[in-house]
Amino acid sequence: MLKKPCFNLTKHRLEYESVKEFSSSIVEVPLSEKLILFFDGLQDLEIKQEDLLSVKQDDLLKTGEKFLPFKDKSSKYLTSGITGKISSINTFQSDYGKKYISIIVNREKEEVFCEEFSEKSKEPTLANASEFLSCIPGGISENILSNTGEIKTIFVCGTDNDLFSVTNQYIVSSEIESLKKGIEILKNITGIDNVILVVNKYLEQTALNAEIKTEVISSEYPKSLPKLIVKELLNIELPPDKSFKDIGVDFISAEAVASIAQAYKTGKVPVQKLLTFVKKDGSKILAKAKIGTPLKDLCAACDTAIDNSDRLIIGGPMTGSAIYTDNYPILNNTDTVIVQAANKISRISDYPCINCGTCVMACPARLSVNMLVRYLEAGLYETADDEYDLSACIECGLCSYVCISKIPVFQYIKLGKYELAKIKAKAAEEIDD
Amino acid sequence: MIKQKKLIVSHAPFIHNGSKISIKNYNIMLAALPALLAGFYYYGIRAVGVVGLSISFSIFWELAFSVITKSEKRIGDGSSAVIGIIFAMMLPATAPWWLILVGTFVAVIIGREIFGGIGGNPFNPSILGIAIIMLSWKEYFDFNQALINFDMDFNMFYPLAALKSFGASSISSFSIFDLMLGKQAGAIGAVFGIGIIIGGLYLIAKGIIRWEICFSFIAGILLTAMTFAMFAPASYTGPFFHLFTGYTLLGVFFLAPEDSSSPVNRMPMIIYGLGCGILTILIRNIGVYADGIIYAILIMNLINPLIDKIKPKAFGKV
Ligand code: SF4
Ligand code: SF4
Numbered sequence: 219m220l221k222k223p224c225f226n227l228t229k230h231r232l233e234y235e236s237v238k239e240f241s242s243s244i245v246e247v248p249l250s251e252k253l254i255l256f257f258d259g260l261q262d263l264e265i266k267q268e269d270l271l272s273v274k275q276d277d278l279l280k281t282g283e284k285f286l287p288f289k290d291k292s293s294k295y296l297t298s299g300i301t302g303k304i305s306s307i308n309t310f311q312s313d314y315g316k317k318y319i320s321i322i323v324n325r326e327k328e329e330v331f332c333e334e335f336s337e338k339s340k341e342p343t344l345a346n347a348s349e350f351l352s353c354i355p356g357g358i359s360e361n362i363l364s365n366t367g368e369i370k371t372i373f374v375c376g377t378d379n380d381l382f383s384v385t386n387q388y389i390v391s392s393e394i395e396s397l398k399k400g401i402e403i404l405k406n407i408t409g410i411d412n413v414i415l416v417v418n419k420y421l422e423q424t425a426l427n428a429e430i431k432t433e434v435i436s437s438e439y440p441k442s443l444p445k446l447i448v449k450e451l452l453n454i455e456l457p458p459d460k461s462f463k464d465i466g467v468d469f470i471s472a473e474a475v476a477s478i479a480q481a482y483k484t485g486k487v488p489v490q491k492l493l494t495f496v497k498k499d500g501s502k503i504l505a506k507a508k509i510g511t512p513l514k515d516l517c518a519a520c521d522t523a524i525d526n527s528d529r530l531i532i533g534g535p536m537t538g539s540a541i542y543t544d545n546y547p548i549l550n551n552t553d554t555v556i557v558q559a560a561n562k563i564s565r566i567s568d569y570p571c572i573n574c575g576t577c578v579m580a581c582p583a584r585l586s587v588n589m590l591v592r593y594l595e596a597g598l599y600e601t602a603d604d605e606y607d608l609s610a611c612i613e614c615g616l617c618s619y620v621c622i623s624k625i626p627v628f629q630y631i632k633l634g635k636y637e638l639a640k641i642k643a644k645a646a647e648e649i650d651d
Numbered sequence: 652m653i654k655q656k657k658l659i660v661s662h663a664p665f666i667h668n669g670s671k672i673s674i675k676n677y678n679i680m681l682a683a684l685p686a687l688l689a690g691f692y693y694y695g696i697r698a699v700g701v702v703g704l705s706i707s708f709s710i711f712w713e714l715a716f717s718v719i720t721k722s723e724k725r726i727g728d729g730s731s732a733v734i735g736i737i738f739a740m741m742l743p744a745t746a747p748w749w750l751i752l753v754g755t756f757v758a759v760i761i762g763r764e765i766f767g768g769i770g771g772n773p774f775n776p777s778i779l780g781i782a783i784i785m786l787s788w789k790e791y792f793d794f795n796q797a798l799i800n801f802d803m804d805f806n807m808f809y810p811l812a813a814l815k816s817f818g819a820s821s822i823s824s825f826s827i828f829d830l831m832l833g834k835q836a837g838a839i840g841a842v843f844g845i846g847i848i849i850g851g852l853y854l855i856a857k858g859i860i861r862w863e864i865c866f867s868f869i870a871g872i873l874l875t876a877m878t879f880a881m882f883a884p885a886s887y888t889g890p891f892f893h894l895f896t897g898y899t900l901l902g903v904f905f906l907a908p909e910d911s912s913s914p915v916n917r918m919p920m921i922i923y924g925l926g927c928g929i930l931t932i933l934i935r936n937i938g939v940y941a942d943g944i945i946y947a948i949l950i951m952n953l954i955n956p957l958i959d960k961i962k963p964k965a966f967g968k969v
Contacts, residue, residue, distance in 0.1 A: 445966070445967075457968065458966075535663070536663060539663060540662070542660045543656075572672065572911055576670070584966060586915070619664045622671065
């Protein structure tokens with residue numbers, strides 16, 4: 219959403235990729251020898267407390283089988299995409315202190331499908347969706363699965379959050395019938411009638427032809443970030459301290475909705491993730507792989523060799539994250555994987571902010587980013603929030619993208635938010651004591 | 652285990668729009684060219700010398716500072732060269748070398764480096780340099796004296812001095828059109844109004860300077876000068892004379908919009924521009940100085956951090 223300043227002829231808008239200009243067949247990634255399943259319901263639990271784990275090495279899993287990694291009655295579970303034995307269980311630390319348990323499943327020769335879902339789900343209900351489908355490609359949010367009446371509107375995103383990706387657009391353009399079926403099922407099981415497909419102009423006609431209730435949003439980045447969708451379609455600017463649930467809204471990706479339809483049609487829990495793969499030369503292809511497939515297998519299937527000093531990115535170019543190992547799995551929300559060659563990586567510089575104001579013009583949340591960086595650089599997170607609205611940032615990354623001094627503004631912001639949350643948590647604890 | 656590949660890890664976003672400080676500065680230099688070339692045309696080789704010296708000295712000062720303080724050398728980004736060029740544009744073609752040496756020292760070292768270098772300067776460095784040497788060696792900025800040896804085919808009386816000393820009736824001999832073409836006595840880069848406007852519009856189109864500041868600056872000048880002229884047409888001249896004389900256009904397009912010393916939010920930019928314009932005319936019409944631009948912009952630079960606090964409500968805040 220680079221607002222074009224009046225009379226400014228040279229700056230271009232950042233447009234989302236259009237699936238219409240996409241003409242490649244889908245690469246089917248061959249079955250991997252092992253899958254890596256990430257479980258993020260870890261919270262305070264430590265993997266060392268082995269008695270808490272409900273799975274152990276050498277446990278056999280069937281294709282599509284769900285299992286609870288912890289004995290704890292948390293409702294979170296994982297679905298195995300292959301038939302295989304658990305070979306190891308580790309913790310994996312990710313950005314900003316986020317912890318996962320990674321469970322590695324080694325593939326067995328013979329594939330056995332788990333029948334549990336097909337037996338229990340002759341009829342779609344919220345209960346069996348919640349019991350089996352929360353890990354499907356695209357994922358279904360807790361709020362939808364446990365709907366207690368607060369959610370009034372579900373937006374089905376036929377748009378992609380970040381640049382380069384066409385994953386969800388592809389679903390709209392090529393699986394519109396499953397999407398339509400999925401929306402019907404979703405309406406029936408949740409009792410929410412207001413399910414709206416959100417697309418950009420490239421797919422408006424496709425959606426209308428299928429007679430799906432549709433809203434069109436701009437194809438300019440970052441208009442399809444959830445907060446901006448809500449702003450555009452409902453005219454609500456979600457305050458930083460409120461959640462979508464508070465205003466009765468939730469989101470689900472087009473891929474997830476199509477997967478719901480597929481699940482009930484075939485009686486199998488879908489485990490294949492569709493994603494956009496961006497090669498080193500910038501060309502983009504669609505690939506399909508099981509959730510949990512290590513990225514190195516994906517890259518190999520897409521004829522891309524990863525060398526030292528390259529950058530491997532999951533998620534889009536504006537908001538994704540670079541990871542340090544190609545032994546990282548495809549997750550159920552990995553819409554984009556990007557490989558950047560070492561020589562294409564633009565480095566940050568150590569210039570200070572020159573107060574040019576480009577970031578302020580670019581910011582869709584109307585922050586005074588130029589002042590914000592000054593406070594964040596100095597580590598004054600609370601002042602940054604009180605006076606310069608740190609928490610109102612909607613995390614689009616545009617400020618870093620346009621910064622002429624190449625300051626990692628967005629990194630400062632994310633770190634600032636993380637530190638601020640810690641400060642607030644600590645303050646709350648002290649009050650409790 | 653196979654040896655881990657070493658991948659580059661860094662934070663999003665992973666792409667950049669390619670803007671660079673050096674490109675920005677080269678564009679500013681390019682934009683200054685039409686006005687400079689006109690200055691060279693009218694004042695000849697001496698003007699070329701002044702500009703050349705000014706650029707060299709500015710770069711020298713920055714280099715010297717970075718060597719002494721052992722900081723990173725950044726002269727390649729062109730920001731000192733820009734300070735030098737803009738500083739020279741405000742000088743008469745007869746400025747002696749030592750004046751330029753001192754002026755660029757004030758501009759680069761006092762105006763910028765001691766505030767932490769690029770981005771830290773509260774004032775426009777070139778203006779600070781000019782203001783200080785103007786106070787110290789007034790005679791060099793008496794354009795009538797300074798340019799006495801130049802024999803041109805147009806009126807070589809410095810228009811603002813004429814206005815100040817002899818009142819509004821004395822300036823009827825200046826045609827606005829001549830003023831626009833640079834047929835007036837003045838500083839090297841400040842006489843050719845049309846050239847400055849072309850350069851300025853180029854910078855606006857490139858998104859390097861902000862139209863809000865430039866246009867509100869002009870609006871401030873026009874409105875204030877018009878008000879004066881309306882109430883006392885005998886003593887005050889009309890707005891267009893002000894626009895095309897002295898440092899006005901230079902101020903509008905090259906001095907006031909300098910990044911670090913000007914606001915970034917829209918409303919503040921407009922207030923800042925208007926303020927510059929209004930103060931300029933107030934100083935010219937009732938102050939003691941013939942040209943008010945320098946002090947007007949310095950004052951607005953000073954209160955810039957205050958005005959820039961006026962900002963829009965952030966997303967979702969009420
Ligand atoms: S401050 Fe936040 S919302 Fe504004 S441009 Fe940066 S990332 Fe986007
Ligand atoms: S774009 Fe970068 S240099 Fe310009 S004001 Fe923003 S943070 Fe500062």
